[in-house]
Amino acid sequence: MTTSKLGLKGRITALSASLAVAALALTGCAPAATEKADFGDLSIQLSWIKNSEFAGQFFAVENGYYTDAGFSSVNLVAGPAATEAEVLAGNALVGIANPISTAPVILNEGAPLKIIGTTYQKNPFTILSLKDGANIETIQDLIGKRIGVQAGPNETLFDALLKANGIDASEVTKVPVQYDPAPLTNGEVDGFLAYVTNESFVVADQGFEVTNLLFADNGLPFVTESFVVTQDSIDNNREALKAFLKATILGWKDAIADPDGGADLAINNFGKDLGLNAKKEYYQSKTQNEILVQTDETAANGLFTISEAMIAQNLATLEAAGYSITAEQLFDLTLLAEVYAENPDLKG
Amino acid sequence: MKTFSKKLGKSVLNTAFSLVVVTVLWVLALWVFDVSPYIGKNPLDVYNFLFTVERAVENQQLVLTALGQTLYDSSIGFTAGITIATLVAVLFALSKGIEQALMPIAMLLRSVPLIAMTPIIILIFGRGEVTVAVMGAIVVLFPALVNIVFGLRSVSPSMGDLVEVYGANKFKQLRTVAFPSSLPAFFAAVKISVPGAITGALLVEWLATGSGIGYGIVSAVGRAKANEVWAYVVVITVISIVLYNLVALLEDYVLERYGFTKSK
Numbered sequence: 001m002t003t004s005k006l007g008l009k010g011r012i013t014a015l016s017a018s019l020a021v022a023a024l025a026l027t028g029c030a031p032a033a034t035e036k037a038d039f040g041d042l043s044i045q046l047s048w049i050k051n052s053e054f055a056g057q058f059f060a061v062e063n064g065y066y067t068d069a070g071f072s073s074v075n076l077v078a079g080p081a082a083t084e085a086e087v088l089a090g091n092a093l094v095g096i097a098n099p100i101s102t103a104p105v106i107l108n109e110g111a112p113l114k115i116i117g118t119t120y121q122k123n124p125f126t127i128l129s130l131k132d133g134a135n136i137e138t139i140q141d142l143i144g145k146r147i148g149v150q151a152g153p154n155e156t157l158f159d160a161l162l163k164a165n166g167i168d169a170s171e172v173t174k175v176p177v178q179y180d181p182a183p184l185t186n187g188e189v190d191g192f193l194a195y196v197t198n199e200s201f202v203v204a205d206q207g208f209e210v211t212n213l214l215f216a217d218n219g220l221p222f223v224t225e226s227f228v229v230t231q232d233s234i235d236n237n238r239e240a241l242k243a244f245l246k247a248t249i250l251g252w253k254d255a256i257a258d259p260d261g262g263a264d265l266a267i268n269n270f271g272k273d274l275g276l277n278a279k280k281e282y283y284q285s286k287t288q289n290e291i292l293v294q295t296d297e298t299a300a301n302g303l304f305t306i307s308e309a310m311i312a313q314n315l316a317t318l319e320a321a322g323y324s325i326t327a328e329q330l331f332d333l334t335l336l337a338e339v340y341a342e343n344p345d346l347k348g
Numbered sequence: 349m350k351t352f353s354k355k356l357g358k359s360v361l362n363t364a365f366s367l368v369v370v371t372v373l374w375v376l377a378l379w380v381f382d383v384s385p386y387i388g389k390n391p392l393d394v395y396n397f398l399f400t401v402e403r404a405v406e407n408q409q410l411v412l413t414a415l416g417q418t419l420y421d422s423s424i425g426f427t428a429g430i431t432i433a434t435l436v437a438v439l440f441a442l443s444k445g446i447e448q449a450l451m452p453i454a455m456l457l458r459s460v461p462l463i464a465m466t467p468i469i470i471l472i473f474g475r476g477e478v479t480v481a482v483m484g485a486i487v488v489l490f491p492a493l494v495n496i497v498f499g500l501r502s503v504s505p506s507m508g509d510l511v512e513v514y515g516a517n518k519f520k521q522l523r524t525v526a527f528p529s530s531l532p533a534f535f536a537a538v539k540i541s542v543p544g545a546i547t548g549a550l551l552v553e554w555l556a557t558g559s560g561i562g563y564g565i566v567s568a569v570g571r572a573k574a575n576e577v578w579a580y581v582v583v584i585t586v587i588s589i590v591l592y593n594l595v596a597l598l599e600d601y602v603l604e605r606y607g608f609t610k611s612k
Binding site (some may be wrong): 080081084086088089101104105109110111151153155175186188 | 385386387470471475555563569570571573
């Protein structure tokens, strides 16, 4: 008796679910009838709060590059977040992450993710500390300290830093923090995982003398602000991804031409509610262009490219961190190559 | 004793039924919402993660260590919360004035979202066991307090009059009459406090201590370790259901001994 009742309930659920799916499918079909390429809504999972770090994306939204490219709307989702999971779940077409956080997801979870380009050619990750406090200058100084690490992808980076330098995870205390470096200045932690172009400047601007332990100088050189997508999107939504790349390149070209404008967009528009430190935003927007986004490589082959040598370096970093992965498993730079082949003027 | 063994059987049946319902809802929700298999794991995935895959033993260790920490944190919060609630309830029973003075503070603790208070609590008490106790107690305190106060007030007036006539002071009245008659309410308080204490522990682990299941879930979600996330959720849910039913069983046993008969 009970089972037959449950069965009925199950059937009702199934019916309503299939109706919902059918409705979704119908509405999904409708826009395809229009002539211009229509890739629907674009959702980008950012790796951090909306500050100058994403100046290029802000320009691309503001100047309509995404809509010109065929997206009906753009949603920039602020981090820090479970970037890879959001992309896997289909909540975001593109996630902004890095090879160190993405590779373990591919290896351990069998997730079909690929990196299709990168904004930063180098990574500005640092363990930030106060000169008058723990003053963490060398990797050995980390031992016995309390380090503020944001839950999620940044934990993978921190684990990698320890592993690559032969420090056992039990020798350092990891403390959960958010994006705000206040726990460092109020003494809750000895060190804070940060960007040398961001929090490091913010804390210094508050009048503290800071010490930086750069990941790139301590066995972990890698690219970051990389675009992570699913293999499914590459196979079935390739044109949308290329449209995203093209529009984002245009946005970053604007950000390079006008770093102050990029900072203004962060301060007055996209990150308006965050009470951003304006001085830092101008500094970050300018500095990232000079040392992270533009290199000889991007001058020759265009923004977002990752050279063979750079790929090899990233794989070596991953190896040191305990993740053996091949270039084919992690990177697919053919989309970017096609974008530049189809739009040669984008390179200049 | 015969009725108790009957109740034991019923309790086991209740627990099993709860678990089956949760499992069915789980599978159904994954199916209805068409969750990506990389994110939404089903019961079989979790079983494999814990028992059949190559790293199963390490996975078990990971989950059990986190569970142990969470149960420890929960017990700290539970003990702190119930103890304070009982003491305060006794004070309230002894003096209407104290109740009128303190109840608004208890209400305040209830109405300010704990997440909003966490940064201040961390600044004051640090990230150690004191914070675990404080946050656990805040979650447990209010519902437990209301129940226990209600229980202490539930003495029938004639019983109160009787002991008063025999010369009992307020303390003695409490001890001889109010405490025993408040037992059903006290157990109701304990029953709702068990899941409450677990919630409090998960919260404090997530935001302050960075250990146990509360942090493990957030961390594993952030690193797309979906199997690990679901395994954490499964063990903490099962434990929560089992503990709740164990307390219910204890309640039945004690109330029966004290001669309370449930009307339902």
